[in-house]
Amino acid sequence: MAERSPTAAPDGPFQHRDSTQGANAGAAREASSINLKGIRKEYPGGVVALESVDLDIRAGEFFTLLGPSGCGKTTLLRMLAGLDEPSAGTLSIGGVDVTDTPPHKRSVNTVFQSYALFPHLSVRDNIAFGLKMRGMARSEREQKVVEIAEFIKLGSLVDRRVDQLSGGQRQRIALARALICEPDVLLLDEPLSALDAGLRSQLQVELLRTQKRLGMTFVFVTHDQEEAMVMSDRIAVLSDGIIQQIGTPQEVYERPANLFVARFMGHDNLFSISAREGMTVQTPIGALETEDHNEGKVALIRPETLELTSPGAPSVEPGKQLNTLMCRVVERFYRGSNVEYRLSHQSGEQHSELIAEISNTGERLFRVGDEVKVEIYPEDVIMLSDDEEGA
């Protein structure tokens, strides 16, 4: 227990369930912040997994490392756990430098992608494993297992064998096994990626509620931008070992820092800018008015900002100067709550495609082949630099 950081309160977060304190489970303990300075990872042979990464994760935050495979997000997480050592830089958790601290002496626990339960141990022993390693007495351990089982609603799962559990159940046992240790920081390495869609969204909600109740710092790794947006307080988007952008889900989605982030967040309406004059930019879909003062090589128009009307209809906001295009509907995807239109635009020789996402208000839908008027607010035309950070 001597290795535990001073921020860990003596009372566990699970004991509140027996008391009358109410819903705020995190009140008993103080969460830990994480600070990374100049973290670099270079493998023998010259492969650089992480270029100098600076990152501050706030106490009690649900922080997500988002990026494609091979971007360095898992390496970063493993460094927080102590399973990988940085080639350079310092790492501190709760204000204590832990750069050279081995994993079994860090108050950090991980939920692994493959869950990594011990198959020869019972579920109960799996959950209590961390406590046993810390030398907690058997009776106390058993009490803790009962508490955590109630907290994560494991029910009778604790009496099963590991090989009798489904993927979702294993995931929850893995979570229980990590949470029971009451770590300063909980690390989650794509814990939901092996599950099917329904279970996945259910566990997303559970995980998020658990984090809010405990007020614990969670660092979550995923390659799924929707999952990242749903779960996170803040997101760091990584590519090629470099942090491209750090921000709230809204910031990252609505104001991507560069073309890479825009593409990764699922944006498709990207048009290269050939010239700019004042607040007017020349693009393949014609001249567009913008309110973005930043210089950029690419214009981004989010599909849900497009306004679609019939060719003869009046402007959606007559008092305002909107960008207006005439397009033809090429494809239509009906999704219930919204409708996605693929539009083609002809500007002289230039042929371009646009995507519009219109929320389904029950009005008449356009058909494939219809001519439509597209209106775009100048503030929705966003300038992007076309190259990635550092690339």
Added chain:
Amino acid sequence: MSQADVVWRRRQRRETRHLLVSVLPGALWIFIFLVLPSAYLMSVAFMTNGGFGQPQMPLTLDAFRNLAGFGFLGWSPGNLYTLWRSIFQSVISLALVVLVAYPVAWYISLCRPRLRAIMLLAVVVPSWTNQVIRAFGWMNLLSPGTPLSSLAEKMGLIAPNMGLFPSDFAVTLGLVYNFLPFMVLPLYAAFEKLDHAQIEAARDLYASPLRTFFVAVLPQTLPGLLAGSVLVAIPAFGMYVIPELLGGGRSQMLGNLVASQFGEAANWPLGAAGALLMLLATLMGLFILRRMGRRLGGGTEMVI
């Protein structure tokens, strides 16, 4: 009975016949060359030894009494020593083989793939040479006057001019050397598919390196360890060539006893009784290993 039922039954019969025909040659082979000789051997163990070494009626337990040490001249512990030596040698050599093979297999599994193939080959290739030739190699290395023997003599481990060969030690060494590949290969197979996430999980959950080994590495390699133990301990228990050559006649094991009874000592019933004892001991060893595997492995995956 409907038409479909008839067709189905006919097909069932045809499949049964087909199965019988394909299994029959193998079954016959096993019956003629394994079951019959074993039955004969067992029956010989209960016969009386004739004047010229031929087994004959009546049925008695003389051979077993002989095996336990009762002879014309009263009781002697010679055969029990032989049995004890067999057990002792196979257990000691198994333990030493595990000690050597475990780190070797682990190390090989961590090498680059190309290097792995070469190292595995280096482990296996010596066993392609005849056992007898390799035993002679050790005789040359361990005889009195060789550097190894002189070194042992200077350290006071053996009496002057005795040499390390022939001795019990030479037999143990020969057994370890001979059976090493049979442990390295199954262990390597276990290490190759080691789930490293379990090791990381143990470290992450505050297990010290030693605890990590016992909770995350050893259980995963247990099937390989048990398979290797069977491949090593059982043939070692009945080994003939190595004690014969490296023991110099003084370090007899059960295999040698059986061989001599069927050969120069010309007492087939005693030889058969020895073989029967060997079989029983082997089955008991298998049973113990199996129980250990169940206890330690917990899971259902068994090799034996």
